[in-house]
Amino acid sequence: MYSTNMVLSSFTLNYNLDMLFLGTKEYPDENSFEEFLSANGGSSNAYTASENTCYYFTLQAEADEKLNEGLKRFGSFFTSPLFTEGATGRELNAIESENSKNLQTDSFRVYQINKERQNKDHPHSKFFTGNKKTLLDDTKAKGIDLRQSLIDFYQKYYSADQMTLAVVGPQSLEKLKSMAEVAFSNIPNRNAGAPEQAWKGVIPPYDPQNSAIPSFGNIVKIVPVQDLRQVTISWPIIYKNEKDRMDALLTKQAAYVGHIMGHEGPGSLLSYLKRKGWVNSLSAGGESDLSDFESFEITVSLTRSGFENVNQVVESIFSMVNMLRDATVPKYIYNEVLQLEELGWRFSSKGGVSNYLQSLSTSLQDYPPSLCVAGPRRLALCEDDSSVLLASNAARTSFDSKGQFDYTTKLVSDFTDNLTVDNAMYTILSKSYKGQTNQKEFWYGTDYSVEAVPDSTLQRWKSPISPSEIGLAFPRPNVFIPSEDGLKLKFPTKPKRSSRTFEERMAAIPPPKVIRDDGSNGRWTVYYKPDDVYGQPKAFVIFELLTKEVYSSAKAASLSNMYEFCVADKLAEYAYDAGLAGLTYVSANKIQDYQILPHIILTLFFASTFFTGHSSNPAWSPFDLWWLQR
């Protein structure tokens, strides 16, 4: 996988992305790469984010020669792409098609409006996907040769000094390194330099005097395509220098603030707003996609009553922000955020290779190479050196020193200072604005209007109701964070797939053992299947309650759905802390005249002492048999 660092461009970037995969000097056939990959169980794709374009492919790489050829073919896209005239029309249609799909997608529409609240001169304010107008009509009108401008773009920005590469394969490191050198060493180094140097710290991302849509002190009211009803408050947080940015990437102060603002337990902002009947859900978190600023955003899904009282909803958000700013955040909250992040790091389940590749090559653009794995995944604690982050088995459950703690709390405090009424952008989405707006966004045709927030409302938000008056409090200690005392991590007994022969891999999987059988008229038959692959201290328990009633009528199906909402809503406060600590539950459908069919998968030493249901004679469905045979 390759990530390349480029400046933002509204018209050539996506086009370049698509065209690069269509034929090279060594492999001129447009479909050659895709045919090679599909013959070897693989695929390729690419995407463009705000500052990076990422290309990647996967294939069955156990045979050295296949991986070697795949890398060579992939490398040739970055040394000798053809950009043939013939592919131009087809790619334009593909881009136009993608844009057509986006036109009806609210996330794209709102994203573009938010961009237009930025400084017009900042590259991030531009239309970001391109379409037939930007690529064909506008270039024609300006007398621009599209293919030539594509080549110019490639020759300017596709330079080795701006590219990062990640390769994941079963071969030894030495072998992978050697293959990569052969495949990629011919990529020219044009000494392009980081494109963001041209604007980072030079062009302010927000300039109230120079934006298409007013940014601060205004509410943008948008008519959504879907029946959304929500309010979002977004705060841009500008980096003063590179150290600010690295602090945000490594210490991740947004994670602490998001943990508190977005908490869903007793005393939380969401708990209060739900009690008032104003909201259905709330999310809070940061996004750091750019070199010069990040955003922190709170989005609340409103009920009808919440929509009518939206000013009070916003006021309560500022009440919570004030509490965060004025009261001392308990130390256990910092420790818990650290512990939860560490759990995610130390016991993360193995994911897909494609996502792992993408994360590695893009994090190499932002982090020092030694931190490309741990940097985005662990919280840094102002360690003296990066070796702490790199020590994969060192469990960190609290801050090592007062200095570390003070440094983190200072960063969190500075971060919170940005969350002010005057630095906020307010956006409300509701179908009820239809016919009441007076502006149309150019690229997506989004209907919207901009209204200045009245001074009296701004003042109310600046001096909001006291947190204690509405029952806001910091999250309580999380009792679900697992203890590692007495942890018996059983390591996998099955050898790795790559070290097993074909015959061994094809051997039948042993069926689960019956560890309890109450007989044909008894209550339970319990099956046990120990984990012999992953070696994680985790367990799963699955119940299936079979009934024909749930889908016996449209009304029954709707009521079943509603029952799911009821369960999720009523258990939300209790289950939220558990969810943070990695404990999850999913419940679906209403139990009526039922058969109960317990499917139990237990790993390690988990005991089945809580089963309280009653079973009639179970009958195995095809799904049951399939499940047990897995």
Next chain:
Amino acid sequence: MTFGGYNDKLEDFANYVSNQISADLKNILPKDEAEFDRYKDILIRGLEVSIFEERLSDGCGSFWRFSEGLD
């Protein structure tokens, strides 16, 4: 119903949730009309989103069929 997670707290967690669902049904169901309306609103809007997304995917399909026809 599925439970999953780290072992040592899973039993307590599953006990609580399964008891709430099986034994404390009254606590789960909407306590008044306002709450029922709130759930109904979520359900109806969720269904509208599903219908919209289905239509959108049909629309994309139509585009590609149209494009293929042009080729």
